Amino acid sequence: MLKKAIPKTDESHWDLIITPKNGWFDINIGELFRYRDLIYMFIRRDFVTFYKQTILGPLWYIIQPLVNTLVFTIVFGKVAKISTDGTPPFLFYMTGTIAWSYFSTCLTATSNTFGQNANIFGKVYFPRLTVPVAHVIINLLQFGIQFVVFIGFWLWFKWQGADFHLGNLIFAIPLVLLQMAVLGLGFGILISSLTTKYRDLTFAMGFGVQLWMYATPIVYPLSVVPEKYHMLASLNPMTSVVECFRGAFLGVSSIQPVHIIISVAITLIAFFAGIILFSRIEKTFMDTV
Amino acid sequence: MSKTIIKIEHLYKEYCLGVIGHGTLYRDMQSWWANVRGKEDPNSLIGRVNSDSPKNILALNNINMNVKQGEVLGIIGANGAGKSTLLKILSKVTAPTKGIIKVKGKIASLLEVGTGFHPELTGKENIYLNGAINGMNKMEVTRKLDEIANFAGVEKFIDTPVKRYSSGMHARLGFAVAAHLDPDILVVDEVLAVGDAKFQKKAAIKMQNVSESHGRTVIIVSHNMDLIERLCSRSVLLNAGSILAEGETEAIIKKYIGQETANLKPEKIWNESNRTYRSKGVAPGNELVKPISLRVFDEHGKLCSTFSEIEDINFEFECEVLRKANNMAIGLTITNHKNTGVLAMRDNSRDDEGEIAEPGRYLFKTKIQGNFLNDGFYRISIGCTEGMSIHVDESDIVSFLVKDTYNPDGARGLYPREWPDVVVRPKINWQKEKL
Numbered sequence: 211m212l213k214k215a216i217p218k219t220d221e222s223h224w225d226l227i228i229t230p231k232n233g234w235f236d237i238n239i240g241e242l243f244r245y246r247d248l249i250y251m252f253i254r255r256d257f258v259t260f261y262k263q264t265i266l267g268p269l270w271y272i273i274q275p276l277v278n279t280l281v282f283t284i285v286f287g288k289v290a291k292i293s294t295d296g297t298p299p300f301l302f303y304m305t306g307t308i309a310w311s312y313f314s315t316c317l318t319a320t321s322n323t324f325g326q327n328a329n330i331f332g333k334v335y336f337p338r339l340t341v342p343v344a345h346v347i348i349n350l351l352q353f354g355i356q357f358v359v360f361i362g363f364w365l366w367f368k369w370q371g372a373d374f375h376l377g378n379l380i381f382a383i384p385l386v387l388l389q390m391a392v393l394g395l396g397f398g399i400l401i402s403s404l405t406t407k408y409r410d411l412t413f414a415m416g417f418g419v420q421l422w423m424y425a426t427p428i429v430y431p432l433s434v435v436p437e438k439y440h441m442l443a444s445l446n447p448m449t450s451v452v453e454c455f456r457g458a459f460l461g462v463s464s465i466q467p468v469h470i471i472i473s474v475a476i477t478l479i480a481f482f483a484g485i486i487l488f489s490r491i492e493k494t495f496m497d498t499v
Numbered sequence: 500m501s502k503t504i505i506k507i508e509h510l511y512k513e514y515c516l517g518v519i520g521h522g523t524l525y526r527d528m529q530s531w532w533a534n535v536r537g538k539e540d541p542n543s544l545i546g547r548v549n550s551d552s553p554k555n556i557l558a559l560n561n562i563n564m565n566v567k568q569g570e571v572l573g574i575i576g577a578n579g580a581g582k583s584t585l586l587k588i589l590s591k592v593t594a595p596t597k598g599i600i601k602v603k604g605k606i607a608s609l610l611e612v613g614t615g616f617h618p619e620l621t622g623k624e625n626i627y628l629n630g631a632i633n634g635m636n637k638m639e640v641t642r643k644l645d646e647i648a649n650f651a652g653v654e655k656f657i658d659t660p661v662k663r664y665s666s667g668m669h670a671r672l673g674f675a676v677a678a679h680l681d682p683d684i685l686v687v688d689e690v691l692a693v694g695d696a697k698f699q700k701k702a703a704i705k706m707q708n709v710s711e712s713h714g715r716t717v718i719i720v721s722h723n724m725d726l727i728e729r730l731c732s733r734s735v736l737l738n739a740g741s742i743l744a745e746g747e748t749e750a751i752i753k754k755y756i757g758q759e760t761a762n763l764k765p766e767k768i769w770n771e772s773n774r775t776y777r778s779k780g781v782a783p784g785n786e787l788v789k790p791i792s793l794r795v796f797d798e799h800g801k802l803c804s805t806f807s808e809i810e811d812i813n814f815e816f817e818c819e820v821l822r823k824a825n826n827m828a829i830g831l832t833i834t835n836h837k838n839t840g841v842l843a844m845r846d847n848s849r850d851d852e853g854e855i856a857e858p859g860r861y862l863f864k865t866k867i868q869g870n871f872l873n874d875g876f877y878r879i880s881i882g883c884t885e886g887m888s889i890h891v892d893e894s895d896i897v898s899f900l901v902k903d904t905y906n907p908d909g910a911r912g913l914y915p916r917e918w919p920d921v922v923v924r925p926k927i928n929w930q931k932e933k934l
Contacts, residue, residue: 224506224601248631254629259619333614334632335591407527483753494595496587497514 316394604683
């Protein structure tokens with residue numbers, strides 16, 4: 211839809227050519243980069259307005275995962291007595307909770323891209339991908355805050371003499387984070403593209419995310435899943451992400467390299483499928499939304 | 500100056516009508532399957548001689564036009580002619596179904612001002628946000644910040660959240676940001692009707708400057724013929740998705756008015772079988788009031804769409820009130836061929852009863868005396884309100900023509916020349932004394 215070239219003055223040169231949707235991979239990365247200030251402004255807007263008119267303000271970023279962790283510790287750790295692979299239950303559930311909450315907030319936020327911005331998308335053109343990308347980045351900030359709190363607890367437990375250690379996977383953490391972001395973005399824009407015309411998926415989203423959480427080793431370690439199902443479990447890309455996370459900070463993980471490879475492959479497939487679908491939808495979604 | 504800057508070739512835009520549901524899924528599958536096999540889309544109207552697909556409409560039907568650099572082009576046409584669709588495609592909000600547009604330079608659109616303002620952010624933050632949405636980078640906005648705030652007249656409130664702004668300030672700020680975008684081509688849709696009269700004038704002058712002093716191209720869609728006449732040298736008249744005429748603005752406006760007068764409509768009846776497209780399957784109105792009909796009569800009680808300048812023009816509006824209404828008012832607004840508001844009137848017949856309407860059908864009657872309206876074409880809009888809330892707001896639903904018959908009983912007396920182009924022509928008595 212948009213092709214930018216070196217400016218020339220001859221009559222046959224055009225800066226912009228508007229046509230019906232064409233190629234099936236049509237996302238202009240350069241354009242997205244030119245609109246980086248817009249991404250920054252979206253992030254700033256969401257960050258500044260998130261806690262306006264709340265008493266606890268930015269504390270809300272950490273209250274939710276802390277309460278979740280506490281509930282999981284009591285319900286699944288103390289009552290149901292599910293194994294935590296010998297690590298302190300609180301830290302075990304906290305790793306799962308913050309990793310999952312990053313993914314799920316990215317997913318829910320980006321899956322609303324078209325619906326929530328229909329008004330502004332209908333008036334001005336800017337690369338639509340800026341909105342989901344901004345969501346993924348702002349949630350990364352939120353994740354960062356939660357992560358700092360997690361490190362605090364980690365140090366405290368260590369000081370108390372609890373039995374756990376950093377794993378070798380710690381070096382892979384930046385990559386795991388990247389995978390999480392790509393996964394949230396990929397699935398989010400996939401769903402947002404699919405819901406523009408048929409909104410059925412929006413209703414499925416709410417409990418779908420919930421079910422997905424239980425399919426991911428958040429409240430249980432992968433080690434309690436029978437060995438023969440590990441392959442099946444690794445089809446869920448979040449399995450590997452959460453297990454790597456635990457392997458890195460708590461030193462216990464039953465994830466095998468092959469599972470990680472499958473997970474990365476699925477992440478990439480979801481991401482590119484999302485991008486392709488998104489680029490097809492973004493041009494005409496105004497007609498159907 | 501005469502370089503072609505926008506070239507539109509064989510542009511089509513097709514819309515799907517109706518509610519999205521199982522049927523749409525079926526048709527989508529049909530179209531997709533046809534596409535896979537490389538066949539013609541059975542649901543598309545493009546390339547058909549006789550359209551047999553009632554579910555789709557062509558909002559734009561083979562548009563071809565060129566826009567030259569530095570020109571201010573007006574696009575006019577009745578509601579639903581495709582003006583806004585064309586602008587939406589130009590500003591890339593939606594893609595065409597078929598055809599191509601080639602553009603030199605950067606396009607910015609001013610389709611609605613203040614879109615994307617966040618109420619919690621301050622004026623300054625919103626300028627940055629809005630600038631970024633419209634494709635400016637941070638440095639450009641910083642450079643123009645003062646100019647924008649100054650133009651909008653909100654310097655004092657620049658650090659106040661915009662939720663505390665008056666609606667006028669809000670709109671002015673939105674316009675100011677958009678007007679300072681510095682694009683090569685500016686696309687404007689009815690946004691000059693923002694703010695008070697003073698600001699509107701300022702906005703129109705700004706538009707003119709943009710094209711005259713910077714050699715920029717401006718494309719304006721408006722129903723305001725005065726504005727189009729003042730700003731645009733050339734205009735395009737759209738009708739039902741096609742270009743009906745293009746050329747000198749004055750001639751095009753005449754043609755448009757002529758076309759409008761050919762479609763005079765002295766009566767409008769709303770009922771379940773006569774649903775309007777805009778209201779998506781529901782007659783206008785709501786649980787309080789449903790309009791039934793609006794008619795224009797002559798003095799003999801016959802439906803009439805052409806009056807002489809001395810004749811009384813009678814109006815009748817029938818509606819059904821569905822629940823007890825408090826302080827209900829029926830209003831009627833008349834606009835002329837230039838879309839200038841001529842007058843607004845309100846039913847004041849039951850003021851002493853406190854304006855409480857019991858449920859039931861009501862007929863409201865009024866008339867405009869002869870010797871009041873100037874000759875020309877008029878459109879009537881109708882509205883029902885209860886207190887501060889609007890329940891019916893239907894624009895331009897019936898129309899009539901006042902013809903100058905040079906009747907000596909009218910305001911003109913024996914004056915033989917064409918009457919000046921003014922809004923009203925009341926017969927006002929004069930006295931003369933020989934000194």
